[in-house]
Amino acid sequence: xxxxxxxxxxxxxxxxxxxxxxxxxxxxxxxxxxxxxxxxxxxxxxxxxxxxxxxxxxxxxxxxxxxxxxxxxxxxxxxxxxxxxxxxxxxxxxxxxxxxxxxxxxxxxxxxxxxxxxxxxxxxxxxxxxxxxxxxxxxxxxxxxxxxxxxxxxxxxxxxxxxxxxxxxxxxxxxxxxxxxxxxxxxxxxxxxxxxxxxxx
Amino acid sequence: xxxxxxxxxxxxxxxxxxxxxxxxxxxxxxxxxxxxxxxxxxxxxxxxxxxxxxxxxxxxxxxxxxxxxxxxxxxxxxxxxxxxxxxxxxxxxxxxxxxxx
Numbered sequence: 001x002x003x004x005x006x007x008x009x010x011x012x013x014x015x016x017x018x019x020x021x022x023x024x025x026x027x028x029x030x031x032x033x034x035x036x037x038x039x040x041x042x043x044x045x046x047x048x049x050x051x052x053x054x055x056x057x058x059x060x061x062x063x064x065x066x067x068x069x070x071x072x073x074x075x076x077x078x079x080x081x082x083x084x085x086x087x088x089x090x091x092x093x094x095x096x097x098x099x100x101x102x103x104x105x106x107x108x109x110x111x112x113x114x115x116x117x118x119x120x121x122x123x124x125x126x127x128x129x130x131x132x133x134x135x136x137x138x139x140x141x142x143x144x145x146x147x148x149x150x151x152x153x154x155x156x157x158x159x160x161x162x163x164x165x166x167x168x169x170x171x172x173x174x175x176x177x178x179x180x181x182x183x184x185x186x187x188x189x190x191x192x193x194x195x196x197x198x199x200x201x
Numbered sequence: 202x203x204x205x206x207x208x209x210x211x212x213x214x215x216x217x218x219x220x221x222x223x224x225x226x227x228x229x230x231x232x233x234x235x236x237x238x239x240x241x242x243x244x245x246x247x248x249x250x251x252x253x254x255x256x257x258x259x260x261x262x263x264x265x266x267x268x269x270x271x272x273x274x275x276x277x278x279x280x281x282x283x284x285x286x287x288x289x290x291x292x293x294x295x296x297x298x299x300x301x302x
Contacts, residue, residue: 100253102253103222176293177293180261195297
C-alpha cells in the first residue's frame with residue numbers, strides 16, 4: 001500500500017513535466033527571441049508585466065538580455081548559430097480567485113462528576129456522613145462548521161519554444177502559481193517556469 | 202445553571218474558531234500577514250487536519266518571504282490533502298521553494 005502511494009505521488013509529481021523534443025540539438029542554439037506577450041483577457045498591462053518579469057528572471061539566471069530598438073527582446077543562451085522563438089501565453093491572470101475554507105469544530109465531549117454529601121442524625125457523636133460520587137461521560141462529536149471565503153491571486157503561463165522557419169515545436173510547458181499578491185505571484189510563476197527552461201541551456 | 206455554563210462554553214469554542222478565521226482574513230485585508238498568521242495558528246490548533254488551512258499558511262509565509270516555514274506548511278498541506286488539484290498546487294510551491302533554498 002505504501003509503495004502504491006509512493007508511486008501515485010511520483011506520477012502526480014511528474015504530471016506537469018514539460019514536453020521536450022529530445023532529438024533537438026539545444027547546444028547549437030545561440031539566442032532566443034521572446035515574442036510579444038498579449039494581455040490576459042481584459043487585464044490591461046498583464047503581458048508587459050509578465051514580459052518584464054521574464055527578462056528580469058533571465059538576467060538573474062545569468063543570461064544576457066538584449067532589448068532591440070524595435071521592441072524585440074533577445075536572450076543570449078550560448079554560442080550556437082541557431083535561433084529559437086519563445087512564445088508565452090497567459091492562461092490565467094487574476095487577483096480575484098475565491099477560495100473557500102471549510103472548517104470543523106471538534107466537540108471532544110466532557111466528563112461530569114457529581115459529589116453528593118448528606119449528614120444524618122442530630123447529635124454530634126452519632127451523626128453519619130454519606131458521600132456519593134457519580135461520574136457521567138458525555139461523548140463528543142465532530143461537526144462541520146461554516147465556510148469562509150478569501151480572495152487570492154493566480155497566474156498561469158503556457159510556454160513554447162519553436163524553430164522560426166520550420167515551425168517545429170521543440171519544448172512546451174504549462175505552469176500556474178497561486179499567492180496572496182498578484183505581482184509576487186506573477187514573479188514566482190515566471191521564476192518557476194524559467195527554472196525548468198534552464199535545464200535546456 | 203450548570204447546563205447554561207456548558208452551552209456558553211461550547212458556543213464560545215465554536216465562536217472563537219470562526220472569529221479567529223475572521224480575524225485572519227481581516228488582518229490579510231489590512232496587509233498584516235504576521236498578525237494573520239497568529240490568528241491562523243488558533244484556527245489550526247482547533248482543526249489540525251484541514252489542508253486548506255495549511256495552504257493559506259503557506260501563502261502567508263510566502264508573502265512574508267519566509268521560505269522555510271512556507272515550505273513546511275506546503276508539505277503539511279500535501280500530506281493532509283487527498284485532493285489532486287491541491288496536491289499539484291502544493292507540489293508547484295514545494296518545487297519553487299526548494300529551488301529558492
